[in-house]
Amino acid sequence: MPDLKLQRLFPSLTRRQLFAGAAALGTVSMLPVAAWADGTRLNVRAYLEPDDYDPLDASGFLEELLYGCIYRKLIQYVPGDEWAWQNDLAESIEQTSPTTIAFTLKQGQMWSDGYGEITAEDVKFSMDRHMVEENNSRIKPDLGTFTHVEVTGSHSGIIHMERPFAPIWTIALPYLAGTVICKQATEEAGGKITTAVPPTVSGPYRVREHRLGERWVLDRNPEFSGEPADFERVDLIVIVDEAAAEIAKEAGDVDFTAIGPASVQRLGDNPPAGTQLKVHPALFYHWVGLNVQNPKFEDIRVRQAIMHAIDVPSIMQAAFFDVAEPATGIIAPGLIGHRPETLIPPQADFARARELLDEAGIDRLDINIDVLNNVTHTTVAQVMQAMMAQAGIDLNISVHEGGSFWSLGVAADGDRWQDLELTLKRFSMTPDPYYATAWFVSEQIGDWNWEQFSSEEFDQLHDEALSETDPARRDEMYRRMQDLMEESGGYRFLTHGVTANLFADSIVPATRPDGLPLVQHFRRA
């Protein structure tokens, strides 16, 4: 007897139905991959998802990637190979005294969706709200000694600082903290923009939709007051994995992506059809830090021996595939405070390292290095391990995932910070040296100063350089600060790395000098 229950569950499939199904699948598979390849759409990779539309919650470049497309600032970075800024909303802007900056807005710059003209009140609202404690702005430190904006007319105002703050021109105004949002729209939204799409925008693009975990879809903003954007649609696509992004570019699914140093030579020598590669010196800084307060490294000769046993050129070759240059400090070339050379040459001197250990009365030294679980840093550690053995130093490598690693040196997260030995880190950077040295002052111990480096002179110079407006004097001060870091034996500077961008030759990308994209300035070729 046929089992009717089973028959209902598993109806039989005829051969004809099977063929029809296969034919349908075949038809689906023949659909064109790049249906949008009509030149009016731009696909740009974002390596993580920006948090939201409100600058209060911004924490890094990913938000800037989005904000650059939809919002404006008084001034913004000029695309190209040299760090400079240009007027955006500002018709004129100038330092009128060491603690004041006067600005006048261009006339007729509009918010979209009926929110009227951009006024000085919007500028005041946007900047002052970072200073309100309850707003919990994540980027408040970028504004330094800024106190408030004084509105002097519908289109003019004065930016006030408590004391001179040189980075206001390089970090605050042209970056996240300088983003101008609409006062009326934000107040209507309850003081913070948490809507699915922003109620109003001022940039060349507007948000059509945010596909959570996948992409931000932007359309050309027809109400943009400047030169209309070149693309009808821009997709900021979240691709976490670098290899996946590279494959997506090769397949033509993204038009612009950064790639890892491992791929630079291969793609540089043999780029995929219709693709170009451009390599930029980056601003990041990678370094090996040594906890100078650890009893194991009490004797400075031990610290110096470790520094002499690290061969930076070998690391460049093995981990950075010879596409990056050794760093001379934490401040990259092209910025105020860049040092021409290090105190200890980048090449290792194993004999000198051995000699220093002997002087310190150490036969063999067992030490530990904590690194992030990325290929570059684990390779660096392995190269170091092999090299240090030549000087009689046994290096143990501890690999951590991101969440665990970034709290190793944080006092609020347990006692591990006190026992740290060596760490390998990369910090991001903005185009002002203040941003680099800020992490190594004494008050950062137990927070981001994992080397526990403490120098009164360094702290004083950091404080003074903040307010120093003479570029030559500032340059000298920051050089001296890096000398102090190196003299402590707590730092071996590795490299600033590179930003390698792979892009379709149907577009003309615009980037900052460090290679980070300014999507609002991208054009069709």
Added chain:
Amino acid sequence: MLQYTLQRIALALGIVFVAISILYTVMITLPGDPTTVLLGPRATPELRAAFRANLGLDNPVHVQIAQFWGRIASGDLGTDYNRNRPVAEAVFSALPHTMALVFGAIVWSAVLGIMLGAFSADNRNSWIDRVTAVLSVGFLAAPSFVVALYSLLLFSVTLRWFPTIGAGEPGDILNRLYHLALPSFAIGLAWVGYVARIVRAAMLETLGENYIRTARAFGLPRRTVIYNYALRVAILPAVQVLGVGIGGLLSSAVFAEIVFSRPGIGSLIYDSVSGRNYPVVMGSMLVAIGFFVTCALIADLVNAALDPRHRTRS
């Protein structure tokens, strides 16, 4: 059957409760301060302290777990630290993508696996059977992330048949299916081999049963006996395995969603764990574990409905 169903549901709820409580404990005892990761380097110590206090991260572990279950009992999955939005919104916008991926993989791999297994059993010890055996074991041995990368290189970069990233345009079913094809192929391939081996073994056992011999003795066509009678019984073990296998597919989905840059529960959990975004991790895990336990429960109930011996044994 009702008593059996109620027992299974109670067991499923117990599993969810224990699994989530253990996970919560493990997660918050992991090194890694969420405020450091979430607020970025420029956040002031005062802001970080306020953030910790506001989120109850200063409370003892058992209090945090109790608070978590209290929220769940009132239907609240919590708030995403990063984006100030309800966790439910993040989770339930990601879930359909993962379900589509997992069920897509299950469906195609089950259909192909069952066909291969049945065909193999029908041609036992022939060269076809041996080739199928080699293929099945080969599929089983291939890690899904390797299959994902190689299928991307072959079908997307070289042949340009399929897209490499994304989940397709919302509202366009064909486009969605088109974007689903390669990821579901990558995570389903191993299951083809697994299902084929299970079905083959079950078929061989079934083909030795009396009722099959009787059917043959009555002169029923060979194909009818094998594919209409034997196969219907032989796929029962595969149904059970597929139900439990959803768990395995969920973990494969993490890789597939990252490699193919698809939204989904897998990539949401991955990002949230890295960022120590506890509410999102727990909300996602609750839904993922609930999804897995529900699938296993359904498989149990289907099996019990199809084969009364299961519920009798229980």
